[in-house]
Amino acid sequence: MAEPSPSGSGDAPRPSAPAPDGMLRIRGGVGGLSFQFEELLAGAAALDGAVSQLYALEAEADSVRRSLFGYQPDAYRSGSNAIIAVGEAGRDIGRVRAELENIAAQVRASHREYEFTEARNALLLRMGLSGPEYGSAEGAFQLPGLRDQVEQRVALVPHGLALLLGVPLPLAEALKASGAVAGGPGDLRRTIRELTAMPGLGFLKPRPVSVIRSESGTAEVDLSAAGLLRQAEAVGRTSGDIEVIQTDVGDSRAWVVVLPGTQLDGLPAGTNPFDTAGIAEALGYDSRETGLAIRQALRDAGAAAGEQVAAVGYSQGGIHAMNLSSDEAFLAEFDLKFVLTAGSPVGGITPGPGISSLHLEHQHDWVPGSDGTPNPDTRDRVTVTLTNDLVLPPGQDFGLGPGHRLENYVEGAEAISGSRDPSLQASAAALAAVVGSGGTASVTRFSLRREASPAGPATATGPEPRVRHPDASRGARRLRG
Known part of the structure; x- marks a missing residue:
C-alpha cells in the first residue's frame, strides 16, 4: 500500500494501511481502509459542494460585470477599470473552481484505484498467496496462517463440521458426497439446518x-x-453458566453479559446450552433459544x-454475543452498544447500526475462520489478528x-490496551463509554439449561460427551472454547 500523500503536497489524498503494531495486525475501525475510502468519497462530495458554490x-x-456596461459612458476610465476588476475576479474564481474540480476527480480516481487494488489483494489472499505488497520481507509467495487457510478452504465442510459439531467424519463425508451438505461460506447456515434435519x-x-438459578454478589x-x-x-469453569455485571457510568447504569466457550462435560448430555449443539444453534439458528435466555437473565x-x-x-460465546447485535427482539428491548469476541467465527453476522465491536x-x-467469511472492514468493527508464536504448556490437552x-x-487484549493505533484507541473508548473503567460492581x-432431547441424552450418531468431575483441571477445559 502506498504511503499517504503529505499535507500540502498538492497530490490527491491516498488511504494507507495501518502501521505494524507489534504482534497485532489491525483491520477496520476509524484507521481502516474502508473508512478511509468513505472519507475519500466524503471529501470528494464536500469538494463538489464547494465547486457548486464557486460556479x-x-x-x-x-x-455584475455585464451590469456595469451601462454605466461605462458616464465615467469611462473608472467604469472600464471596474469592469476589468470584476472580470478578473470572476476569472480567478473560475481558476479556483477548475482546480477544485480537478482535485475532486483525482480523489475519486484514487478511491477507484485503491478499491480495485484491495479487491485484487483479497482475491490473492483467499487463493493462499501473499507477496511484498502484503509485508513479506523476502518478496516470495507464502501460505497464510492456519486461520486464513481454514477460511479459504471452508468448502471442506465435512471436516469442519466434524470438529465443530461433533458429527462423525464418515457421516459428514457421506452427506457431502450425497449433496446434502453444501460447501462455501454462504452455505454454512443452510448446511447446519439441513444437518439437524437428518436422521440421528x-x-x-x-x-x-x-x-x-442465579447467585448475586459484589x-x-x-x-x-x-x-x-x-x-x-x-465463567467457563462452571458448565452452563453466564454472568451479568451491573456497572454505574455517571448517573446511569449499564450491563455486561459474559458468555463462555464450548463446554463438553460437567452436565448431563444435551442439557448444557454451550455444548456442540450450542454451536449449531449459534451458526445455524442465530442463537434463537440462547438469546431468549440471555434476555431473561x-x-x-x-x-x-x-x-x-x-x-x-x-469462541462459541462470541457467536451468541454477536448474534445479539442482529437480534431485532433483543435490540428492541435493550440498547446493545458494544460486542467483544475472542476466537469466534462471526464474519457472517451483520450488527445493527450504532453497535461497535472488537474481534x-x-x-x-x-476456529474464527470456520465460517468461511472474513469480518467486514467498517468504521465500527475492528478485527485484531494476533501473530505471536505459540507454545502449548506441558501437560495440557x-x-x-x-x-x-x-x-x-487475554495476552492480545493486554497488548491492545497499550496500542496507539487509532482504530484500537477508538474501540477502547467506545467500550469504556458503555461500561466505565471498572471497580466494585454487582455480579x-x-x-442455564437446555431442555432434554426427547430421544434421550445419547444419540445413534452424535458423540457421547465426556463427563468430567466439576473439579477437573482448568487447562483441559480452556482448550475446548
Whole structure:
C-alpha cells in the first residue's frame, strides 16, 4: 500500500494501511481502509459542494460585470477599470473552481484505484498467496496462517463440521458426497439446518433454554477488554453458566453479559446450552433459544428496557454475543452498544447500526475462520489478528489447538490496551463509554439449561460427551472454547 500523500503536497489524498503494531495486525475501525475510502468519497462530495458554490459566484461576478456596461459612458476610465476588476475576479474564481474540480476527480480516481487494488489483494489472499505488497520481507509467495487457510478452504465442510459439531467424519463425508451438505461460506447456515434435519442428528436441533438459578454478589471487576476476557474464563469453569455485571457510568447504569466457550462435560448430555449443539444453534439458528435466555437473565438481574448493554464472548460465546447485535427482539428491548469476541467465527453476522465491536483472532487459530467469511472492514468493527508464536504448556490437552487458548487472547487484549493505533484507541473508548473503567460492581451468575432431547441424552450418531468431575483441571477445559 502506498504511503499517504503529505499535507500540502498538492497530490490527491491516498488511504494507507495501518502501521505494524507489534504482534497485532489491525483491520477496520476509524484507521481502516474502508473508512478511509468513505472519507475519500466524503471529501470528494464536500469538494463538489464547494465547486457548486464557486460556479454560482462565477455566474454572479459575470452578471455584475455585464451590469456595469451601462454605466461605462458616464465615467469611462473608472467604469472600464471596474469592469476589468470584476472580470478578473470572476476569472480567478473560475481558476479556483477548475482546480477544485480537478482535485475532486483525482480523489475519486484514487478511491477507484485503491478499491480495485484491495479487491485484487483479497482475491490473492483467499487463493493462499501473499507477496511484498502484503509485508513479506523476502518478496516470495507464502501460505497464510492456519486461520486464513481454514477460511479459504471452508468448502471442506465435512471436516469442519466434524470438529465443530461433533458429527462423525464418515457421516459428514457421506452427506457431502450425497449433496446434502453444501460447501462455501454462504452455505454454512443452510448446511447446519439441513444437518439437524437428518436422521440421528436431532441432538443438534435448538431446544428451549431456561434460567434455572442465579447467585448475586459484589466484586472488583476489571472492565477492560483483557479483564472481560478473564471474566469469561472464570465463567467457563462452571458448565452452563453466564454472568451479568451491573456497572454505574455517571448517573446511569449499564450491563455486561459474559458468555463462555464450548463446554463438553460437567452436565448431563444435551442439557448444557454451550455444548456442540450450542454451536449449531449459534451458526445455524442465530442463537434463537440462547438469546431468549440471555434476555431473561438481564431482566432477572434488574436491567430495564432501554439501558445500555455490552456483550462479551469467547469462541462459541462470541457467536451468541454477536448474534445479539442482529437480534431485532433483543435490540428492541435493550440498547446493545458494544460486542467483544475472542476466537469466534462471526464474519457472517451483520450488527445493527450504532453497535461497535472488537474481534480478536489468532493467525494460527482455525476456529474464527470456520465460517468461511472474513469480518467486514467498517468504521465500527475492528478485527485484531494476533501473530505471536505459540507454545502449548506441558501437560495440557491439545483441544482445538494452541491458537485457540483463551490465555493467548487475554495476552492480545493486554497488548491492545497499550496500542496507539487509532482504530484500537477508538474501540477502547467506545467500550469504556458503555461500561466505565471498572471497580466494585454487582455480579450475578446465572445457570442455564437446555431442555432434554426427547430421544434421550445419547444419540445413534452424535458423540457421547465426556463427563468430567466439576473439579477437573482448568487447562483441559480452556482448550475446548
